[in-house]
Amino acid sequence: MSSKNVLKWSIDDKPVKVDKWDGTALKNSLDDSAKKVLVDKMGFVESHHLMDGRLIICTIAIAFAIFALVWDYLKPFPNSRPILIICVLAYFFLIGILTLYTSYREKGIFLVALDRDAAGVDPDNVWTISSYVKKYDDMYHLVIDYKDGKKGSERTANFKHSVAKFFDDNGVLAYDIYEQELKLLINSLMSEKKEK
Structure with missing residues (x-):
């Protein structure tokens, strides 16, 4: 060949x-x-703005999870309890927002194209x-x-x-x-x- x-x-x-x-x-x-x-x-031309919204929400949620992990490593559990509670609540709140975003904003849209x-x-x-x-x-x-x-x-x-x-x-x-x-x-x- x-x-x-x-x-x-x-x-x-x-x-x-x-x-x-x-x-x-x-x-x-x-x-x-x-x-x-x-x-x-x-x-x-494909527009990625709709997907970017989802990625921003996910990135913020992951940042809270990573911050909680690092904080718990630096200050073990009894001392990190308030920060862990705040981060876990923020993570679940953002996942709820992500669910609403995909259900009501994206609505099964797989392509936004610009002419x-x-x-x-x-x-x-x-x-x-x-x-x-x-x-x-x-x-x-x-x-x-x-x-x-x-x-x-x-x-x-x-x-x-x-x-x-x-x-x-x-x-x-x-x-x-x-x-x-x-x-x-x-x-x-x-x-x-x-x-x-």
Whole structure:
């Protein structure tokens, strides 16, 4: 095998194969494929602000836990009791905030993509994609929210299909079929934008 062939091959050349009975794996592979379409193929820029919020909350919670550990090492238990109580309460409070953040702010959103203005003058258009699969169900729900950066208007489109439409009997993702469905949804939002 020559070095030219090695450099041309990429992980994208391999088809995605998952256990067809694992609903979480099916959902995650479809989510990753949607991310690939918007970011790699359509050229949108992924925004990490939503995930950064989660990371900040987790970092603060871990800082309290580490501080409690160090304090207890420096001043063994009877002397460290008030600090340990404060740190443990703060840690559980922050975990509660994290739970609320993931439940009510993230809401299953796996991608926030920015469609940058070519001139760099107008604000970015924001595409937010979320999905869910109910437990013991084969229906994949995908929701795309579009916010026009210039006008501030918002539109939503969604589809609901069985995962069997996108995977064959061996659990291999039919990427072309999924990409076509996703692009139809995105184009419907873009055509609404042009009509208005």
